[in-house]
Amino acid sequence: MSAIPVSDVDLYTPEARTDPYAIYAELRSLGPVVHLPRYDLYALPRYQEVRAALTDWRTFSSARGVFVDPGMNAQLEGITLCSDPPEHTQMRSVLGRPLRQDRMRDVTPTIEAESERVVTELVSRGRFDAATELAEHLPMTVVSDLVGLPDRGRAKMLEWAAAMWDMQGPAGKRFEAAAPVVGAFMDYVAQEAVPGNIDPDGWAAHLYQAADRGELAHDKCPALMLDYVTPSLDTTILAITNAIALFAEHPDQWDLLRADRSLMPHAINETLRMETPVPQFSRVLTDDHEIDGVALPAGSRVALLYGSANRDERHYVDPDRFDITRRPSDHLAFGRGEHVCVGMHLARLEMGTLLGHLADRVARFDTITSTPLINNGLRGLEHLEVTVHKAETPAVSPH
Numbered sequence: 001m002s003a004i005p006v007s008d009v010d011l012y013t014p015e016a017r018t019d020p021y022a023i024y025a026e027l028r029s030l031g032p033v034v035h036l037p038r039y040d041l042y043a044l045p046r047y048q049e050v051r052a053a054l055t056d057w058r059t060f061s062s063a064r065g066v067f068v069d070p071g072m073n074a075q076l077e078g079i080t081l082c083s084d085p086p087e088h089t090q091m092r093s094v095l096g097r098p099l100r101q102d103r104m105r106d107v108t109p110t111i112e113a114e115s116e117r118v119v120t121e122l123v124s125r126g127r128f129d130a131a132t133e134l135a136e137h138l139p140m141t142v143v144s145d146l147v148g149l150p151d152r153g154r155a156k157m158l159e160w161a162a163a164m165w166d167m168q169g170p171a172g173k174r175f176e177a178a179a180p181v182v183g184a185f186m187d188y189v190a191q192e193a194v195p196g197n198i199d200p201d202g203w204a205a206h207l208y209q210a211a212d213r214g215e216l217a218h219d220k221c222p223a224l225m226l227d228y229v230t231p232s233l234d235t236t237i238l239a240i241t242n243a244i245a246l247f248a249e250h251p252d253q254w255d256l257l258r259a260d261r262s263l264m265p266h267a268i269n270e271t272l273r274m275e276t277p278v279p280q281f282s283r284v285l286t287d288d289h290e291i292d293g294v295a296l297p298a299g300s301r302v303a304l305l306y307g308s309a310n311r312d313e314r315h316y317v318d319p320d321r322f323d324i325t326r327r328p329s330d331h332l333a334f335g336r337g338e339h340v341c342v343g344m345h346l347a348r349l350e351m352g353t354l355l356g357h358l359a360d361r362v363a364r365f366d367t368i369t370s371t372p373l374i375n376n377g378l379r380g381l382e383h384l385e386v387t388v389h390k391a392e393t394p395a396v397s398p399h
């Protein structure tokens with residue numbers, strides 16, 4: 001049996017939240033599992049072990065929470081993200097109904113129209129913040145309409161969601177600042193976002209309707225609403241912003257995409273692989289378990305470092321290179337297995353539609369300034385000021 005390598009790295013300093021890649025490389029070099037005593041976490045930094053854990057929910061359970069802080073894990077026990085089959089299967093089937101791939105037809109016309117509108121306006125201006133003016137647009141208009149919360153809720157959704165993500169890290173300044181905001185959010189979903197106040201055709205109302213049909217316990221509805229609001233906004237906003245930052249830095253890759261739109265799915269995957277918006281979740285071992293000769297006791301909290309796995313040199317050749325012809329459809333940015341992102345078809349649709357309209361109109365992006373987001377659960381850019389060179393010729397193969 002091998003000894004467990006130990007590291008005292010801090011994954012939650014502002015520097016590590018901004019650029020974790022040197023830390024990830026160090027952890028990967030230490031072994032397939034590394035003990036981080038600072039948080040009493042066992043980190044899996046390499047691709048193969050993260051993927052194996054994701055597809056073995058009986059051993060790697062989500063039911064005791066998937067975050068770092070014990071209080072937060074206790075508070076969110078029972079939401080879809082923090083549950084195991086069979087409860088998970090039932091909740092996910094209700095929650096995932098409007099997000100199924102075949103349901104994307106219903107939302108495509110609105111996403112198309114809104115994408116065209118925002119891209120036309122911003123490109124005509126020539127300079128804009130790709131995070132707040134471009135990437136926030138679809139999640140904050142189309143997605144918040146689809147959830148169907150009353151107005152006060154919509155205005156607060158981004159603030160609430162960011163606070164929920166901040167509370168996923170260990171207790172500390174960011175965590176403490178987020179706590180009252182999360183409290184307000186919880187009160188709102190339980191007391192205000194209830195039938196009568198919510199759009200009767202929205203996703204939130206569908207949860208209550210499913211409960212009326214006996215498919216779900218009524219008292220689960222507020223918690224399931226958190227599953228819609230928290231992961232549907234910032235994740236996609238960061239992914240879109242990351243795509244623009246990467247294409248600004250790699251104009252040759254933008255040229256490739258503009259010339260051949262069949263590369264779009266690969267460009268989306270490569271963006272998510274390179275800059276993974278949700279860099280980690282965790283699981284708890286239900287039994288004693290051995291990982292590559294290292295014994296871990298039942299009850300250990302295991303951190304699945306998606307952001308590191310996606311840059312594992314054992315799995316991807318030259319992993320730090322952005323290459324949209326790589327076709328990395330096996331990346332772990334959406335997780336995998338039982339909990340694989342239920343909103344991934346919507347996220348891909350939003351990303352692909354916006355990038356398609358940009359590819360029609362923009363020959364090149366130049367980054368003027370960027371500001372990293374410092375958040376315990378998310379990674380990416382809070383601001384990305386760019387200028388665009390307008391395309392003189394129409395794109396070669398329209399989307």
Ligand code: HEM
Nearest residue numbers: 080081227231232235236239333334335339341342343347
């Ligand atoms: C690029 C954007 C997105 C990224 C990177 C992302 C990432 C993830 C990841 C990594 C997981 C796996 C959780 C785990 O391993 O425990 C997940 C699950 C989930 N995502 Fe996403 N997500 C994105 C967009 C969305 C959207 C747009 C929605 C909703 C509209 C959404 C809703 C959810 C939900 C409800 C779960 C929990 C599923 C379950 O536990 O079965 N996500 N997401």
